Amino acid sequence: MNPKSTNSQWPVLDFQEIEATLATLHQWIQIVGKIRLKTMPWQNHSWHVTLYVSPNGITTQGIPFNGSFFQIDFDFENHELMITASQKAPEVIPLQSMTVAKFHDLLFEKLTKLGVEVTIHGSPNEMEPAIPFKENTTNKTYDPVAANTIWKALMQANCTFQKFRSQYIGKCSLVHLFWGAFDLAVTRFSGKDAPLHQGGMPNMPLEVMQEAYSKEVSSAGFWLGSKDFPVPSFYAYAYPSAPEFGNQKVAPKQAFYSEEMGEFFLKYEDVQQSDNPEQMLLDFLQSTYEAAAETSKWDRDNLERK
Structure with a gap:
C-alpha cells in the first residue's frame, strides 16, 4: 500500500x-x-x-x-x-x-x-x-496494515470535512461516522421541512429513515466501497433534490453524477493522486453544496459565514 x-x-x-x-x-x-x-x-x-x-x-x-x-x-x-x-x-x-x-x-x-x-x-x-x-463465523479477517490504512484515509477525510463544516452557520451535523453503511458524513440543513422519506435501506426501520430526513439537507461523505461498488469514494447528495440538481456543473472535473444513485461522486483515488488533495476535496464539497443550495433555493445569505 x-x-x-x-x-x-x-x-x-x-x-x-x-x-x-x-x-x-x-x-x-x-x-x-x-x-x-x-x-x-x-x-x-x-x-x-x-x-x-x-x-x-x-x-x-x-x-x-x-x-x-x-x-x-x-x-x-x-x-x-x-x-x-x-x-x-x-x-x-x-x-x-x-x-x-x-x-x-x-x-x-x-x-x-x-x-x-x-x-x-x-x-x-x-x-x-x-x-x-x-x-457470524464468516467475517473473521483482521489485517493490521489494512486497518491502519482505512483509519488514515478516514482521518484525512475527517480533517477536510471539519474545515468545510466551519464555513456554515446554519444547523449542521458534526463530522461523524455512521456504522450502518460505514461512512463518514457531514450534513447541512436549510431549516425547511422535507417531504416524508420513503425509506429503502435494508434492515432499517422506516420511521428511523423518516426522522433522519425530516428536514431539507445537503449531505456529503466518504465511503470505503463494497462488493457491488468496489471504489472508495466521496459522495454528495440533497434531500429533497430539485430536478436540475444532477445537471449542475461541479468541481473538480473528475467528479460525476450517478443517475441511479442520485448523487455526485469523486473517487478517493483521484483525490489521493492529486497535487493538492485537500483543495480538490474542498472544491467538490463546496460546489456540490452550492448545486443543492441554488437549485433548492436555500437562504444562503443567512446560512453561510461571510
Whole structure:
C-alpha cells in the first residue's frame, strides 16, 4: 500500500487489499455503535448513534451510564480495543483475526466486568445478509496494515470535512461516522421541512429513515466501497433534490453524477493522486453544496459565514 503520489498522508486505498478486513470491521463497529445507541440519550437525526475518528482509530467518545462514563476505542496503531469506565481499570481486547461471534462475546464479557450491562439488537443494519452477530463465523479477517490504512484515509477525510463544516452557520451535523453503511458524513440543513422519506435501506426501520430526513439537507461523505461498488469514494447528495440538481456543473472535473444513485461522486483515488488533495476535496464539497443550495433555493445569505 505504498502511496502512488507524493501525498504520503493520504494513503492508497486498494479495495481488494482492504476488502476482507473492512467487512469484519464493519460488523465490529456495528456492535459498538449499537451499544452507544442503547446507552446514549436520543438526539435528532440519530446523531446519538454515531462514532468518531480519533487520533489513533475510531471512538464512541464518552457515554453517560448510571451516573458515570464509559468509552470504547478502536486503536488501529497499537491494534487493540480499549474499554474504559470511570474509576476502573480499563479492559483491553487485542485486535486480530477473529470471528464476529468471538468479538461480540469478548466485548460483552469485558463490559460486564466494568459494570456496564446493556442489551442490543443482535443483527446488523443496512446490510444483507444480516447474520446475527453471535452466529457470524464468516467475517473473521483482521489485517493490521489494512486497518491502519482505512483509519488514515478516514482521518484525512475527517480533517477536510471539519474545515468545510466551519464555513456554515446554519444547523449542521458534526463530522461523524455512521456504522450502518460505514461512512463518514457531514450534513447541512436549510431549516425547511422535507417531504416524508420513503425509506429503502435494508434492515432499517422506516420511521428511523423518516426522522433522519425530516428536514431539507445537503449531505456529503466518504465511503470505503463494497462488493457491488468496489471504489472508495466521496459522495454528495440533497434531500429533497430539485430536478436540475444532477445537471449542475461541479468541481473538480473528475467528479460525476450517478443517475441511479442520485448523487455526485469523486473517487478517493483521484483525490489521493492529486497535487493538492485537500483543495480538490474542498472544491467538490463546496460546489456540490452550492448545486443543492441554488437549485433548492436555500437562504444562503443567512446560512453561510461571510
